[in-house]
Amino acid sequence: MGTAEGRERYRKLAHNVALTGRPARVLPQFSVPALCTLLLEEMNEDHEAGFDWIYIDGSHRSDDTLLDAELAWRLARPGCIFIFDDYNWSEQPFDSPHHPRRGIDAFLAVHKGEYEQLSTNPEQYQMVLRKKTPMRIGFLLEPGRDRQLYDAFEYGINIALTVDSAYAMAAAVTLRSVVEHSQGRITLYIVDCGLLAEDKRKIEASLPMLSNVTLLFIALPPNSLASNMGAVWAKVDMMRCLPVERVLYLDADVLVRRDLRELWNTNLSGRSLAAAPDVGCPMGHPGVPRGEYFNAGVLLVDLARTRSTLRELETCCREMVHSKFREQDALNVHFKTDWVALSLKWNAQGLGTYAECTSVDREKLCLREMEDPAIVHFTGPVHPPMEVVLNPYVQPYTAKPWGYAGAPRHPYKREWWDMSEKTDWKGWKETTDYKETCEKARVEVLKDAREEFNRRLESSEDSRFL
Numbered sequence: 001m002g003t004a005e006g007r008e009r010y011r012k013l014a015h016n017v018a019l020t021g022r023p024a025r026v027l028p029q030f031s032v033p034a035l036c037t038l039l040l041e042e043m044n045e046d047h048e049a050g051f052d053w054i055y056i057d058g059s060h061r062s063d064d065t066l067l068d069a070e071l072a073w074r075l076a077r078p079g080c081i082f083i084f085d086d087y088n089w090s091e092q093p094f095d096s097p098h099h100p101r102r103g104i105d106a107f108l109a110v111h112k113g114e115y116e117q118l119s120t121n122p123e124q125y126q127m128v129l130r131k132k133t134p135m136r137i138g139f140l141l142e143p144g145r146d147r148q149l150y151d152a153f154e155y156g157i158n159i160a161l162t163v164d165s166a167y168a169m170a171a172a173v174t175l176r177s178v179v180e181h182s183q184g185r186i187t188l189y190i191v192d193c194g195l196l197a198e199d200k201r202k203i204e205a206s207l208p209m210l211s212n213v214t215l216l217f218i219a220l221p222p223n224s225l226a227s228n229m230g231a232v233w234a235k236v237d238m239m240r241c242l243p244v245e246r247v248l249y250l251d252a253d254v255l256v257r258r259d260l261r262e263l264w265n266t267n268l269s270g271r272s273l274a275a276a277p278d279v280g281c282p283m284g285h286p287g288v289p290r291g292e293y294f295n296a297g298v299l300l301v302d303l304a305r306t307r308s309t310l311r312e313l314e315t316c317c318r319e320m321v322h323s324k325f326r327e328q329d330a331l332n333v334h335f336k337t338d339w340v341a342l343s344l345k346w347n348a349q350g351l352g353t354y355a356e357c358t359s360v361d362r363e364k365l366c367l368r369e370m371e372d373p374a375i376v377h378f379t380g381p382v383h384p385p386m387e388v389v390l391n392p393y394v395q396p397y398t399a400k401p402w403g404y405a406g407a408p409r410h411p412y413k414r415e416w417w418d419m420s421e422k423t424d425w426k427g428w429k430e431t432t433d434y435k436e437t438c439e440k441a442r443v444e445v446l447k448d449a450r451e452e453f454n455r456r457l458e459s460s461e462d463s464r465f466l
Contacts, residue, residue: 031058035071042075050077050135057085060092065103073111076131082115084127114211133211156185156212157264158247162226162234163190166382168199170402171252172206172423173416178250179213180419182260188215189247191238193231206423218242225317232327235296236317245304251297251377253400254347255416258374263346266300274300274340276347278328279370280354280379282361287324288333296328297377298347309334348373352409353380353398376412383441386449402429404438404445 010028017024027034042049054072058064069084076082084104092099104127108117119128159178163171175188190203200217207215220226221241225233235249248264250256266274275294284293306313313334323329348370349355355367380398381388384405389397396408402420407413417429428434 031064031068032071035068035075038075039071049075051075051080052077053081053083055083055085060086060089060098060100062097062100062102062104062106065100066106067103069103069107073107073131074136077135078131078133080131081118082129082131086125087119087127088123088125111211113209156187157182157260158187158189158242158244159260160189160191160238160242160247160249161252162193162231162238162249163195163203163252164193164231165196165199167252168195168203169420169423169425169428170400172203172425173420174250174252174254174256175203175215176206176423177254177256177419178260179207179210180422181256181258184212184261186213187244188213189238189242189244190215190217191234191241192217192219193226193234202424206425225314229317229321230326233317235299235327236313236330239301239303239306239310239313242303245302247301247303249299249301250375253378254297255376255378255412255419256374257376257412257415260374263300263342263374266340266342268300268302268340271340272302272305272335272338274342276342276344276349277365279344279349279362279365279367281325282365284332285324288329289336291336292341293332294328294339294341295347295349295377295379296331297349297379298342298375299331300342344369345373346375347377348375349377349379350398351376352407352411353396354394357394376416378407378410378413378416380407383445386445389445402434404441 010026014026017026027037029037054076056065056068056072058068065084073082084100084107086100087104089099089101094101096102108115108127114133115129115131117128118130119126159175161171161174171190178188179186188207190200192200195203195217204215207213218238218241220234220237224237226237238247238249248260268274275296276298278293278295280295281293284290313330316334317327317330320326320330320333344366351370351373355362355370378400380400382400382403384397384399384403388394388399389405391397397405399405399407401407401410401413401416420426420428
């Protein structure tokens with residue numbers, strides 16, 4: 001508008017828009033301030049914000065084109081037709097900074113996976129896209145609009161699992177259930193406790209291609225507890241090796257059924273972690289001091305705080321390496337008064353089995369919180385030993401859905417298998433490999449039981465002659 005040419009362009013544009021008979025507005029500004037104005041306006045709209053059709057045709061400089069596109073992309077609704085003009089403009093070399101193509105190609109690389117390219121002819125003058133992802137303003141926030149803060153700045157949640165090859169398939173189910181039910185930015189960290197290259201490939205292939213989800217495999221730190229004491233101790237090692245300050249840890253045998261944002265936003269009140277009570281042993285067991293006792297299958301952890309006492313925790317772990325529930329016992333001892341109790345809906349344990357058995361300690365829990373849980377935890381062994389299967393005090397016995405014994409009467413085992421069908425292990429239950437694995441485990445359980453039976457008989461006979 002500051003030059004005669006600019007005023008003439010504005011006059012023609014206003015005239016042509018008026019001919020359509022449609023309501024319209026022309027912002028008498030250069031593109032960047034005008035787009036920022038629109039971003040601010042759309043941020044404060046009560047109705048659905050954004051636009052369904054956007055055409056980029058401004059400066060021919062590649063950096064200007066990229067900047068215009070980035071700002072406009074934030075105004076584009078899902079499904080928006082997004083068009084770049086001059087992609088095959090002939091007055092400058094394609095690789096010149098004075099040609100828009102360099103900026104357009106940079107935009108396409110940055111936003112790969114967020115659009116469908118509709119223009120398929122390489123000689124087409126325009127580059128035409130259809131947006132596939134939600135609108136994200138990114139800045140220009142009104143004070144006090146918390147949900148908007150998360151959506152705009154794309155604050156994410158960090159999920160961590162510690163996984164070896166034996167649990168690769170189960171971990172894929174857990175991760176898929178996280179992604180299926182949680183909105184917003186998610187970073188998934190897999191602490192690698194011995195995964196094969198094929199395990200990693202299948203885990204990656206089990207997740208949908210979404211721009212808001214990132215999967216990273218993290219190596220164990222040097223001299224880790226897991227490498228010396230077993231994979232279960234990796235949830236302590238992760239406190240040292242994860243590159244974040246807050247994380248939601250999940251065991252690889254859980255099924256997520258709700259958005260995890262509510263859990264992520266739990267106020268830790270200055271404490272190191274949040275966890276749900278252990279349904280099996282709400283007040284602990286004879287191997288640890290009596291007191292409120294949490295289950296370590298779901299942990300929301302302030303890593304910055306826990307790292308201040310990490311050496312003491314690792315020493316505690318080494319001293320308790322043979323404790324009944326191993327790392328769970330060590331974590332309870334170390335964080336005895338430094339944890340916040342979560343609702344059991346975030347870690348529903350023992351469903352269809354021991355959760356239905358009465359005990360004095362269990363009566364203090366609000367078991368109703370598990371009636372429609374957000375996270376189901378399939379506690380118990382994958383392949384239960386015979387004494388677990390035959391235990392008359394806990395029937396049905398406790399086991400995981402994919403083991404030889406299944407998870408009888410568990411209300412969510414079918415849901416777990418349905419989720420597994422969305423992973424790269426689809427159809428595994430019907431394979432010869434699965435059936436042979438279960439049969440081998442069953443035979444091994446019988447063998448172990450026979451050996452233990454004979455050992456006890458021999459021990460009993462020996463004691464009669466003392």
